[in-house]
Amino acid sequence: MVYEYIGYAGSVLIAVSLMMKNIYHLRRVNLIGATTFALYGFLVKAYPVVLLNGFIALVDLYYLIRMNREQDSFRLQPLSKQLSIYFDRFLEFHWSEIKKFFPECNPKDFEGAERYLILRNMVPVGLVVLERQDAETIFIKLDYAIPDYRDYKNGRFMVQALSRKFKEEGVKKMVAQSTVASHRKYLKKIGFKQTAEGRFEYWLT
Numbered sequence: 474m475v476y477e478y479i480g481y482a483g484s485v486l487i488a489v490s491l492m493m494k495n496i497y498h499l500r501r502v503n504l505i506g507a508t509t510f511a512l513y514g515f516l517v518k519a520y521p522v523v524l525l526n527g528f529i530a531l532v533d534l535y536y537l538i539r540m541n542r543e544q545d546s547f548r549l550q551p552l553s554k555q556l557s558i559y560f561d562r563f564l565e566f567h568w569s570e571i572k573k574f575f576p577e578c579n580p581k582d583f584e585g586a587e588r589y590l591i592l593r594n595m596v597p598v599g600l601v602v603l604e605r606q607d608a609e610t611i612f613i614k615l616d617y618a619i620p621d622y623r624d625y626k627n628g629r630f631m632v633q634a635l636s637r638k639f640k641e642e643g644v645k646k647m648v649a650q651s652t653v654a655s656h657r658k659y660l661k662k663i664g665f666k667q668t669a670e671g672r673f674e675y676w677l678t
Contacts, residue, residue, distance in 0.1 A: 476516045483510030483526070494620035497540055504533035540624075547630040548592040549601070549638075560588055563600060571617050574656045578615060586614060591627050598622040601631060609645040611635070616649070628663035632675055640677045647675045 486506025493499040507529040514522030552560055564571070564580060571578060583602050591599035599622070602615035618627045635647060649665060650672045651657050665673035
């Protein structure tokens with residue numbers, strides 16, 4: 474009976490991985506699922522199952538190592554008049570998912586704000602919208618990455634690039650707010666600290 478539960482767990486993990494949009498998370502969950510299912514095959518002496526899922530696990534492991542070693546080229550691109558049109562189309566196309574992470578977001582709030590595209594290997598993968606609250610504080614109104622590139626690398630690049638840019642202008646910190654658990658986790662992962670008031674701060678050092 475225990476063996477069956479192991480087999481079911483492996484099957485579920487593999488099925489869940491195939492529904493993921495982010496290829497990095499897909500590979501990671503598929504690796505765990507394939508390894509679990511290979512263990513099940515070994516326990517019940519179903520060696521073809523072991524061979525197939527062992528091979529899948531090795532393929533997943535190979536690509537995960539390759540992804541972690543790849544040196545991506547990033548660029549924080551300020552919007553020109555020409556790119557403003559692309560920004561609006563990008564925002565419109567991904568709007569339903571953006572609302573999941575920024576439920577109170579309103580495009581009208583972006584008027585007059587600083588807007589950027591994040592390019593990763595020259596592919597537009599994210600949007601950043603900033604507002605200067607005062608001479609020393611930048612408020613991040615929107616920081617969105619498309620699912621295929623949602624692996625924290627974009628966010629870490631963003632805070633580093635913005636830190637270099639705004640530190641020269643006398644800015645002391647960047648702040649963000651969120652009521653969405655996954656976005657709050659993301660902010661902590663890229664270096665923001667949660668304050669007693671519930672907002673998140675990143676101090677430029």
